[in-house]
Amino acid sequence: MYWLKRMKLTKDVKYDMPIPPMGLDFFSMTAREGKEHFEWFMNRIPERMDYLKARCAKDLDLSVSELDYSAESLILLWRWFLKTARMEKTPKEEIEKMKEGAKIFGESFIDRTRFTATTEYIIRDIGMYVGQCFVLNYPQLYWSYEEKRRNRVTVSVTVNQPFVGGFRVHYKGIEGDERFAVIHMVHVQAANFFDHTQKEIDLYRVYKYWENIIPKQNT
Numbered sequence: 001m002y003w004l005k006r007m008k009l010t011k012d013v014k015y016d017m018p019i020p021p022m023g024l025d026f027f028s029m030t031a032r033e034g035k036e037h038f039e040w041f042m043n044r045i046p047e048r049m050d051y052l053k054a055r056c057a058k059d060l061d062l063s064v065s066e067l068d069y070s071a072e073s074l075i076l077l078w079r080w081f082l083k084t085a086r087m088e089k090t091p092k093e094e095i096e097k098m099k100e101g102a103k104i105f106g107e108s109f110i111d112r113t114r115f116t117a118t119t120e121y122i123i124r125d126i127g128m129y130v131g132q133c134f135v136l137n138y139p140q141l142y143w144s145y146e147e148k149r150r151n152r153v154t155v156s157v158t159v160n161q162p163f164v165g166g167f168r169v170h171y172k173g174i175e176g177d178e179r180f181a182v183i184h185m186v187h188v189q190a191a192n193f194f195d196h197t198q199k200e201i202d203l204y205r206v207y208k209y210w211e212n213i214i215p216k217q218n219t
Helices: 031-060 073-084 092-101 117-137 182-195 202-211
Strands: 087-089 113-115 142-145 162-171 174-180
Touching (some): 031 073, 073 202, 113 117, 117 162
Antiparallel strands (some): 162 174
16 A cells, blocks of 8 residues: 555644643653653543544544454554554754764664654554553453652663553563553554554554463453
């Protein structure tokens, strides 16, 4: 499909974008602000999911009932995203900052295009939807967020961001808890736009991978 093969530096789409009271600079948020953001995030899930599903169904001429939080519904949702996502040229001042901060890495670390603000908000809503696919289908999973702790030497790239917890991994005889930073992972899949490798099954494949490490519920 032609729309899958080229970046869209075109007019942005209209989309409702509720802005969190404490902004979206997760790295700069205090522990208290991170907690407040998570509470805001959880309270907005019902209305954001109603809006996202209605918008996706309308644009793809589907029934809203098809967006039922199943793994298969992620294919429909991502098909809509691939039609809807837009990019823009990165402002010159930001490019200069990237050049200064990545002198030893070279041009490959400079992003000359980026997603529009609208697309970033769509990614957040899709992250909510993916998270709901897990927690609604598997009662042993739950929403939480990565707290900012004073004694940490390094700060995680997903600090203060919501995640779905309750997964279990086994590696070389060791078992441990794992959490899924859903919005971050949706953004990782969306980044396939930049090298033209995006596919309608991107989200579906991620979901099925994580589904394999959901522990069985005690009976």
